[in-house]
Amino acid sequence: MIVFWKDPVYLRIRKRIHCWIHPYRSLIIGGILMAFISGGVSSGVPILLKELIDKVFAKKDPQLLFVLPLSFFVLFSVKGFTGFFQAYLLKKAALFMISDVRQSLFEHLIRMPLASFGKEGTGHLMSRVTNDTYILQGGVAEIIRDLLRNSFTAVGMLVALLYIDYKLTIFVLLAVPLTLIPIRKIGKKLRMVSRRTQESYGDVNQHLSETLSAIRLIKSVASEEKEIRQFREFSQAYAKSQFRSAKYENLLSPIMESIGALGIGLAVWLGGYSVIHGHLTLGTLVGFLTAAQMLYQPIKGLANSQAGIQQSLAAAERIAEVLERPLEEMNVARSGWTVSRLEKSLEFRNVSFRYPVSSSITLENISLSIPSGDFVAIVGPSGSGKSTLVNLIPLFYHPTEGEILWDGKNLQDADIRSLRNAIGMVTQDVILMNQSVRENLLYGLDRPVSRLELEEATKVANAFGFISSLPDGFETRVGEKGVFLSGGERQRLALARVVLRDPTLLILDEATSALDTESEYAIQKALEVIMKNRTTIVIAHRLSTIRTARKVYVLDKGKIVEEGSHEELMRTDGGRYQKFLNLSLGLAPDPGENSPKRSE
Numbered sequence: 001m002i003v004f005w006k007d008p009v010y011l012r013i014r015k016r017i018h019c020w021i022h023p024y025r026s027l028i029i030g031g032i033l034m035a036f037i038s039g040g041v042s043s044g045v046p047i048l049l050k051e052l053i054d055k056v057f058a059k060k061d062p063q064l065l066f067v068l069p070l071s072f073f074v075l076f077s078v079k080g081f082t083g084f085f086q087a088y089l090l091k092k093a094a095l096f097m098i099s100d101v102r103q104s105l106f107e108h109l110i111r112m113p114l115a116s117f118g119k120e121g122t123g124h125l126m127s128r129v130t131n132d133t134y135i136l137q138g139g140v141a142e143i144i145r146d147l148l149r150n151s152f153t154a155v156g157m158l159v160a161l162l163y164i165d166y167k168l169t170i171f172v173l174l175a176v177p178l179t180l181i182p183i184r185k186i187g188k189k190l191r192m193v194s195r196r197t198q199e200s201y202g203d204v205n206q207h208l209s210e211t212l213s214a215i216r217l218i219k220s221v222a223s224e225e226k227e228i229r230q231f232r233e234f235s236q237a238y239a240k241s242q243f244r245s246a247k248y249e250n251l252l253s254p255i256m257e258s259i260g261a262l263g264i265g266l267a268v269w270l271g272g273y274s275v276i277h278g279h280l281t282l283g284t285l286v287g288f289l290t291a292a293q294m295l296y297q298p299i300k301g302l303a304n305s306q307a308g309i310q311q312s313l314a315a316a317e318r319i320a321e322v323l324e325r326p327l328e329e330m331n332v333a334r335s336g337w338t339v340s341r342l343e344k345s346l347e348f349r350n351v352s353f354r355y356p357v358s359s360s361i362t363l364e365n366i367s368l369s370i371p372s373g374d375f376v377a378i379v380g381p382s383g384s385g386k387s388t389l390v391n392l393i394p395l396f397y398h399p400t401e402g403e404i405l406w407d408g409k410n411l412q413d414a415d416i417r418s419l420r421n422a423i424g425m426v427t428q429d430v431i432l433m434n435q436s437v438r439e440n441l442l443y444g445l446d447r448p449v450s451r452l453e454l455e456e457a458t459k460v461a462n463a464f465g466f467i468s469s470l471p472d473g474f475e476t477r478v479g480e481k482g483v484f485l486s487g488g489e490r491q492r493l494a495l496a497r498v499v500l501r502d503p504t505l506l507i508l509d510e511a512t513s514a515l516d517t518e519s520e521y522a523i524q525k526a527l528e529v530i531m532k533n534r535t536t537i538v539i540a541h542r543l544s545t546i547r548t549a550r551k552v553y554v555l556d557k558g559k560i561v562e563e564g565s566h567e568e569l570m571r572t573d574g575g576r577y578q579k580f581l582n583l584s585l586g587l588a589p590d591p592g593e594n595s596p597k598r599s600e
């Protein structure tokens with residue numbers, strides 16, 4: 001009747017659903033057994049009623065007057081307790097099964113490559129982990145419970161009906177096929193509406209997470225009213241979807257009720273006629289009508305489960321969609337060569353790159369070689385591809401063409417975990433967790449770190465002073481994304497984190513935002529120490545950095561257009577480097593000294 005096992009969505013994700021269920025099969029089998037007993041026992045009620053009327057009241061059998069009430073008591077007790085254990089076992093299975101699903105969703109999300117994020121908002125992804133699993137959990141618990149209990153009760157009642165009067169039963173059952181038409185039609189509608197409702201919830205969640213994370217921007221441009229209006233639109237669209245869903249869900253009930261009443265009406269008419277003409281005892285008719293009434297309830301319940309099934313299938317489909325997305329290579333079984341200290345060089349050989357969503361090429365035929373222990377700067381106009389270039393080294397993205405060689409070995413075949421451990425990256429927007437300073441410093445480190453080492457590292461990064469002045473020192477929480485700290489302090493924390501990780505390759509994206517002179521000086525000093533004995537690549541925005549680099553690569557529109565030391569490049573008349581300095585740093589070349597006029 002409710003043929004979800006023939007549903008194309010179910011068929012597509014059947015294997016996955018079976019994997020989810022597998023660990024809880026004993027609980028589920030226990031629940032099925034309880035449902036079977038509960039359903040079977042229910043069928044005894046109308047039979048007992050028939051016996052009570054025909055034998056106790058009509059034939060006045062005093063012995064049965066004692067046995068039958070006792071049987072009622074036993075029957076209802078068994079029915080009640082088996083019902084309880086069935087609910088207990090199945091609820092337990094559903095709750096823990098969905099916890100597993102939630103866990104695998106989270107694991108999958110966190111293991112997806114960077115390129116998979118960004119297209120769809122965080123809020124949408126979050127709603128799949130929270131809302132879709134919640135719907136699936138409710139659905140699974142109720143579906144298994146109701147579907148089983150109602151199916152078994154319906155079968156039990158059918159047996160009772162056939163036992164009491166099989167001719168009347170066949171007559172009454174003629175109404176049953178009528179129920180299939182609305183169930184099918186409304187079921188289909190419900191699936192579509194459920195999916196839309198869940199997507200709508202994703203919009204609400206997305207808007208919420210986006211506005212909360214951009215709250216500074218919203219306030220700075222006074223756009224609260226616009227965001228409130230937009231949220232109302234999403235929220236109302238969600239409510240409308242939910243309302244449509246509820247409409248279809250509740251529509252099944254009156255339809256089923258009318259069809260049920262038709263069946264019972266037929267039974268009353270035919271049964272009453274037979275009793276009047278002496279073909280049927282009163283007890284048989286009362287027992288039959290009781291059983292018919294008791295059959296009608298689970299059938300109505302089965303029809304109502306359709307709503308839960310459709311909502312759960314829509315949720316399971318959305319969950320499966322995420323689980324089917326490819327994982328980042330380091331998270332699938334792959335054994336590459338282990339990246340260790342950079343001994344000879346890091347080389348880009350004819351590397352080109354295009355972002356999956358982009359129609360144009362971002363990096364074109366990049367070739368460069370950085371000897372171990374060297375310090376190079378990458379400069380170029382905004383959007384020229386500097387960040388993209390350095391993001392290819394830890395394989396956040398893979399080159400579309402060409403190769404990156406680490407001591408002559410292709411990074412494409414490297415073990416990504418060891419590669420990332422060998423690299424220390426400090427970006428402009430330092431990412432901190434809403435945890436203590438200490439926890440942030442140790443984040444991602446899988447070795448014990450003594451208090452002394454921690455202090456030493458923060459001293460090297462020029463961070464010890466400000467950490468000591470925080471209310472709880474190393475135990476001070478830094479707030480969401482480190483909001484309780486200044487930009488310079490966040491940068492120095494990130495540098496201390498790098499010191500503790502002791503990477504062989506350091507990649508720095510110099511802050512463009514104006515740090516105060518003190519912070520800048522503190523960071524500069526820290527860097528001098530940290531860069532010793534490491535290979536360093538800096539996306540440079542400050543002349544002081546550019547001048548100290550051994551080699552400068554000038555990037556423009558994804559190509560290396562010039563390379564050489566600052567002095568060499570300054571000697572190139574009318575070169576791109578000079579133009580870049582003029583434009584971005586507002587400097588004019590000094591022909592006498594081959595160095596900029598403005599001091600850094």
Ligand SMILES: Nc1ncnc2c1ncn2[C@@H]1O[C@H](COP(=O)(O)OP(=O)(O)OP(=O)(O)O)[C@@H](O)[C@H]1O
Binds near residue numbers: 380
């Ligand atoms: N995740 C992404 N998906 C698609 N395109 C991107 C992505 N990141 C950057 N781009 C595009 O690639 C080009 C190079 O960007 P990139 O961030 O590497 O430049 P950049 O030189 O570091 O700029 P800036 O100095 O402003 O940080 C830009 O045109 C940008 O729009």
